[in-house]
Amino acid sequence: MDYLNLGRSGLRVSRACLGTMNFGTGHGLAASDEATAGRVIDAFLEAGGTFIDTADLYHRGETEEIVGRALKGRREHVVLATKGAMPVGAEGRGLSRRHLTRALDASLRRLGTDHIDLYQCHQWDPATPIEETMATLDGFVRQGKVRYLGCSNFTATQIVESQWAAAQAGGTPFVSLQPQYSLVQRVIEAEVLPACERHGLGTVVYGTLGGGVLTGRYRRGEAPDPDSRMGRLLGRSMPGARGWATSLLNDRNLGIAEELVKVAAGLGADPSQVALAWVARRPGVTSVLLGPRSVEQLRSNLAAFDLDLPEEAAARLDEVSRLDLGPMDGSFFHLAPRGDLAHR
Numbered sequence: 001m002d003y004l005n006l007g008r009s010g011l012r013v014s015r016a017c018l019g020t021m022n023f024g025t026g027h028g029l030a031a032s033d034e035a036t037a038g039r040v041i042d043a044f045l046e047a048g049g050t051f052i053d054t055a056d057l058y059h060r061g062e063t064e065e066i067v068g069r070a071l072k073g074r075r076e077h078v079v080l081a082t083k084g085a086m087p088v089g090a091e092g093r094g095l096s097r098r099h100l101t102r103a104l105d106a107s108l109r110r111l112g113t114d115h116i117d118l119y120q121c122h123q124w125d126p127a128t129p130i131e132e133t134m135a136t137l138d139g140f141v142r143q144g145k146v147r148y149l150g151c152s153n154f155t156a157t158q159i160v161e162s163q164w165a166a167a168q169a170g171g172t173p174f175v176s177l178q179p180q181y182s183l184v185q186r187v188i189e190a191e192v193l194p195a196c197e198r199h200g201l202g203t204v205v206y207g208t209l210g211g212g213v214l215t216g217r218y219r220r221g222e223a224p225d226p227d228s229r230m231g232r233l234l235g236r237s238m239p240g241a242r243g244w245a246t247s248l249l250n251d252r253n254l255g256i257a258e259e260l261v262k263v264a265a266g267l268g269a270d271p272s273q274v275a276l277a278w279v280a281r282r283p284g285v286t287s288v289l290l291g292p293r294s295v296e297q298l299r300s301n302l303a304a305f306d307l308d309l310p311e312e313a314a315a316r317l318d319e320v321s322r323l324d325l326g327p328m329d330g331s332f333f334h335l336a337p338r339g340d341l342a343h344r
Helices: 036-044 058-070 097-111 132-143 156-168 191-197 210-215 228-235 240-248 251-267 273-280 295-306 312-320
Strands: 002-005 012-013 016-019 052-054 079-084 115-119 146-152 174-178 201-206 287-290
Touching: 012 016, 012 079, 012 312, 016 036, 016 201, 016 295, 036 058, 036 240, 036 295, 058 097, 079 097, 097 132, 097 287, 115 132, 115 174, 132 146, 132 156, 146 156, 156 174, 156 191, 191 201, 210 251, 228 295, 251 273, 273 295, 273 312, 287 295
Parallel strands: 016 052, 016 287, 052 079, 079 115, 115 146, 146 174, 174 201, 201 287
Antiparallel strands: 002 012
């Protein structure tokens, strides 16, 4: 396992980050029960992983409870990250001082810990002044409840505003961003990744398998298997779920997936491994979120970090997935190298 500093900080994290959104059976699309989740966490730590990410939103707090129980007795060996802003149960939402204070205390209780290593704003809140948010987060750090701060799904402008607000108040800045990034979703290359580099944020990228499109399970002209993730979403009564699945299964994305399958076959690898390897080698990426539902999926995902992706194969994937992002100053293509890696 390799490790890097997260952004402009001394926090060392593993290149693979264990995402836990699939842990829980009480709400939403149930995936992994507590026993299975525990085995996944065990296998991740045994493989040298140190970075685990969750959120209060996941299964309405059940996921945090599962993670907290699984880490009992070995909490000090893990960089534990969670997120706040979204509604949980009947609670409010947003990045106000009132909501974040309640959200953090609830997360600490569910996780069974006295501090969070990386506390992240789950999304931007246009109703709350960013000065209030950053001052509140700085207070958490000063109280010892939080060690480092991050954000998720922020735009380049929002990142700049946040760092400026922290600097003006002499407070604690963000050290990370959690954005969506994959072969089918590359828009962060235009402005977000350069903003992260300039303002000291590492990236912990999610959605790297494009909602499952990049696993090679879906084909143009073929209906998804009803038991697949996309098949279940398309079969739900919620228009939002069906609309999201339909938007992912568009002709462009399925074309990228077809090329990915060809590249993977040439390498003797699984398409999902190649998709993960492509993301992991991109400039500006610090850690890659994995969302396994089983130990078998985890081990397959981890193998991607040892996959040698030839330049020719990477170039083929670059070309087929390239977006017309308009005029660019080229700053993304001059991001600093990932730096020294510690091997284990």
